[in-house]
Amino acid sequence: MRVQPPQQRALLVRCQSPLINLKPQQPLEEIPQRISYLWPLPTSHPLDAIRARLRAGVVVDPIATTWALKCSIGAKTGTQIHAFATSTGLCSSVAVSNSLMSFYSKSGCFDSALKIFSEITEPNVISWNTILCGFCSADEVLRFTLKMRRAGVPLDPVTFTTALSFSASLRDIVFVRQLHSLAVKSGFESDLFVGNSLITAYSRRACYGDARLVFDEMEERDLVSWNALISGLSQDGNCLAEAIKVFIIMVGCAGLRPDHISFSSVIAACVHDADIRFGRQIHGSVAKVGHNVHVLVSNVLMSMYYKHDEVDNATKIFQDMKERNVISWTSMMSIHPSNAVSLFNNMRVDGVQPNDVTFVALIYAVSPDHSLKEGEMIHCICIKTRFSTEVNVSNSLITMYAKLGTMEGARMIFQEMEYKEIVTWNAMVSGYAQNGHFEEALQAYSSAIQYSEPNQYTFASVISSITSAETIYLTYGQRCHCRIIKLGLNTNEYVAGTLIHMYAKRGNIDESQMTFDEAVSRSLVSWTAIISAHAKHGNFENVMTLFQEMVSSNVQPDHITLLAVLTACCCRGMVDVGQEIFDMMLTQYRLEPWPEHYACMVDMLGKAGKLMEAEEFLQKIPNGPGISALHSLLGACRIHGDFEMGKRAAECLMKMEPMESGAYILLSNMYAHTGDWENSAMVRRWMKKRGVKKEVAFSWVDTGNEDALNMHKFSSDDNTHPLSEQIYHVAESLGSEIVILETEKLLEA
DNA sequence: GTAGGGTTAG
Structure with missing residues (x-):
């Protein structure tokens, strides 16, 4: 049972949540499962069943004992059966010892399992394999496997499938390779199960080439082998087409009938694919075969439509589902964050138990528009359901409080966390950064690197803090850059992007360019960063050259890239090029311009003296012109002396932000310019009357x-x-x- | 009867 940390318990008392009526009389982890169906006697307690058998004169043999253990829920029953087995001498059976070990291992008492193992006089390979299941690090698993080999245990395929199923971080690929070679040495290279496990193990560590090699060399393949390969390829953004191809070969050439797992694996590839057409086709064939009723398939279809912004289709799939599990509900909460709380309630009414991911989605649904009180209520739900101490949930809570602008809340969670992972630290670093506490962000980073290895997210936050901080921390930034190179993270698009931005903002465009040149994979993010960097420095020619290169290397620009290109055109007064780019947004790239793009056009046309066209653009801005567009027009009117239009723009601006000095100053200067000193002084008087002060700008x-x-x-x-x-x-x-x-x-x- | 391979949500 997880213990509620003191400060969070205090919050629970302070903030009674009316959002959800949880009735915590039935803690989630204690809800009983059906246990009687395995047992021939109608009973809810396995030990009672054993006693009943004894009373009926039935001999309780090892088989009955292992059955009873399999039915046992909760440590108490298992321990009682253990005591019973010891007193009746049943423990001398290896099978009973093995099932006891399995029981303890599954209930989190691995030490008890190890103790039983040490007491078995002649452990068989099942005993060894059972223990192998209980280890929790790749290192331990490998060491134990080698120990088995040295002890002369005849390793079997199960040993390898067990060891390989250990899903760990991406880094222990060496572990998989060693197990692979050990399996070959032990003569299991053509075992179907071992081969399938190897495909999965390699795929999980993003080594798709190795997975493919194992698959190609297998003598015998079954549906699981194909599914493992397809699912592996679906995880890699570069292999999505390959995943679809393999699926087609499986159906067309190998003549296998895809099952619900095959379908969900291939649809998973369509989730991340830019093109949804194949996904729609698969949806059609799934419906024909009847697999669309399967909860797994529906879930992944929902995800596919959601990722392609087809919320209505995703919602329809959810509504049509006959059976919904926790993943269906959690997905729906992510799709409709504004209904997350009511969906959560409906899910519970439906009898589906939430898990940590559900709470992550629930917390994520809290937006900066919510009040702190609402955020705290969601936090209370997590405490009541005893999920607030899950690492994932705690991390999300930190992010939530940061989003709501209170780092105190974030710190409370952080301090009470027993185990902090790099994600936790990242949440703190980026939280401080988002709230403008750049110094604290840097401090948090300094602490983070003492305890965890920083990753791309850490650096993305810390570099953006360095970039945004008022003080120049360029030396600090360079130190981070060194560490980034040492860790090989300079090839990561986001890290490279923030570094390019940092150097550009600090005036070092050459360093920006070098960082870009060194980034191995040139993605949308790094292209956009370098184009923006040159745009900021007014290097129009470089911007255009890079933009051409980017387009010819088949990377589609997005809103931000095009905004940078337009900005460069604007600085250089390249109206025709700018106009062309703006038109291409809709016709070629199918991007609806943002207000920022319109504003940029207004600025560009205005500076070039095309005031009428500029005003026309201004009026086209969806939801009305913004402040920056009006400022641009006003500035242009001042330069080109269009007094009437300037006055209109200034009046709009003064209505929108009556306390900002910019419009007043420009309007006053315009009057002065035409020699109308009286009106110029009048505008200055308005400012005085309304208490508008000109802000002093600083340079450092x-x-x-x-x-x-x-x-x-x-x-x-x-x-x-x-x-x-x-x-x-x-x-x-x-x-x-x-x-x-x-x-x-x-x-x- | 005791151990093992492919599966979706953040």
Whole structure:
């Protein structure tokens, strides 16, 4: 039984949740399962059954005892049967000892299982295999297998299928290879079960080539072999077409009849495939064969439609389902986050027990629009159902509190977690970053790397913190970059993207370019990052060259890429190119422009003096023009002297953000420009009356070296710096130098 | 009778 941590218990008392009536009188993990069906006597307690047999004069043999153990739910019954078996001498049977070990291992008492194992005088291979099941690290599994071999135990296929089924992190591929070679040495290379397990083990560790090799070399294959291969290929984004091909060969050439697992595996490939057409075809054939009633198939179909933004189709599948399991309900909660709570209630009414993933979905449904109170209620549900201490759930709760803007809540969960994994640390780092606590984010990162190995998510958060922090932490960023290279994460698209962004923002475009060049896989994310980097630096030619390269390497641009390209066109005044790109968005890439794209066009046309066209664009913006688009138009009106249009834009802006100084200043300057000092002064008076203040903008510079930071901050008309006089002197001489250079350039031209 | 292979949700 999990213990509720003190602070969370306090929350439970404080916040009575009216959302869900849980009636926790029946804790989830204690709900009994049907146990009598295995037993020939009508009884709910296996030990009673044994006693009843004894009373009836039936001899209780090892078989009856192992049956009873198989029926046992809860540690108490098992222990009683164990005591019974010891007192009656049944323990001398290896079968009884084996089932006792199995029982203890499954109820989480592996030590008891080990103790029984050490007491067996002549353990058979089943005894060894049973113990093998109980280990919880790849290392232990491998060591025990080798120990079996050294002890002269005749290893059998079960030994290998058991050892290989150990699903662990992606990193222990060595473990699978060693088991593979051991299996070959033991003469099981052509065993069907061992082969199938190898395919799965390789697939789970993303070694699809090895999985394929095993499959190709197998002498005999059954449906499971094909399913394992298809399902393995479906997990890899690069092999989706291959998964579909294998499925077609299986049906067409090998003549096997696909079952519900074959269908769900091939549909899983369609979930991640950009093209849903084959998925629809499969849906049709599934319905023809009648497998669509299978809960597994329906679940994966739901997922497919949902991932392709066809929420209605996904919902329809759920509604048509005759049988729904926890995965169906959890998927539905993810599809309809705004109904997550009522779906959760309906699920319980339906008698389906939630699991940790259900709570992850429930917590994820809390959006920044919700109040803290609502978030706390969801948290209470987790505490009441005793799921709040599950690592997955705790991690999600941290993210939820961060999303709601209270890092105190996140810290509470974090501090009470016994076991923190890298995901936990990542949730804290990104939580601090999202809430603007960049220093804390960096501190959390520093602690994280002492306890866990950082991954791509850690770096994505920490690098974006470094990028967003007011202070320049470039040295810190470079140190992170070194670690990223050491861990080989510089090839990850997201990490590369944040690094490119960081260097670009800090003015080091060459380093951005180098990071991009070193990223092995050029994905949408890294292409977009480097294009945006050059766009920020006004390198129009580079932007266009990179964009062409990206398109010709068959990477489809998205909204952000095109926004960067448009921005570059805007900076350089390339109206025709910009217009062309904007038109291509809809016609070629089938992307509906965002308000930002319209705003960029307004800016571009306005700067080029095409004010009428700019205003036309402004009016086309869905849901009305935003602040930045109006600012652009206003700025353009000032440059090109369209007073009437400028006034319209300024009035709109002042209505939308009456306390922002920008529009007032621009409008006042425009009046001044036309010599209308009276109105200019009037606008300034409005500002005063409404209490609008012009915000002071600061610039900073770091003159420090690698070891120390040396920050200097400036604003306009700022004389507070001790070296102010000298600084102004240098600035002035730089200014005249620029004038000279510009003049020379003009003369040359 | 005791151990083992393919399966969907975050």
